[in-house]
Amino acid sequence: MPELPEVETVVRGLSESLIGRRIEGMWQDWAPTIHSPAPDEFAARLAGQQVRALGRRGKYILIALEHDTLVIHLKMSGRLYVTDADEEHEADRWVHVRFEMDGGRQLRFSDLRKFGRVYLTDDVERLLSHLGPEPLSDDFTLGRFRDGMRGRKRAIKSLLMAQEFIAGVGNIYADEALFRAGIHPATRVDLLTEGDTAALHQTIREALLAGIKHEGASIGWYRKPDGDKGNSQDHFYVYGRTNLPCRHCGTAINKMRVAQRGTHFCPQCQPERV
DNA sequence: CCAGCCCCCTGTCGGC
């Protein structure tokens, strides 16, 4: 599921119900989900800490506690929601971690494919030091974007999805940003013009902001914490629109593989470069 | 440096 817009939507949806709550304990039934520290230490350190704030870095959810930060990555199929302790939920079948809170409330982490991970750390900066700039912050300057591309020869789409280059862009919003900039996804980075680079720097942010505005894309399992679907998918130009007419020129959208990922583009609006 | 392939999992969908 979740790229930056979906993660941002989850953070916004959880904030009100979590801030000020005290975590009393945790339960898990799939140890690999607990990345670090080991489950026993994780539970012991977590217990008693109050939630101070919620945030996001790239695709990571940050739940700031009194002494640590609870960090959650949803990977492909993770979902988070808050319920009463005895309340049933449609996604409970795949719940692998429950955080028990005061007031009889629970934060549940449901994850069908079990790729998601939780971390507890007192040094978030170090844990996430591998991430590139936040594309919606002032750190993401055109200069830094251009510098990161210098000397590279890989396909631009694969670079957009590299988290050490830009944090938060995944398969969907890479395709959408490239369409908006009129750049073929397989274009080698060293063939991009100054104009391409400037356009892409802009359209990455536009595509992500559109995703946030529409509260994320519900294609498969993704739901907002309140259980509702996001609507971002209804506004895609290319992702998931194979053989449908391009919204700009009417040409059928094509699908190909770039960096082992399904990649959607308009052959007319995003011509191949040589 | 990078393409290509493997892995981690479970569910769904299309073709035969």
Add this chain to the structure above:
DNA sequence: TGCCGACAGGGGGCTG
């Protein structure tokens, strides 16, 4: 209808 492979929004790791 049933089976089987391909594929799915992520990311880590290995080889050549």
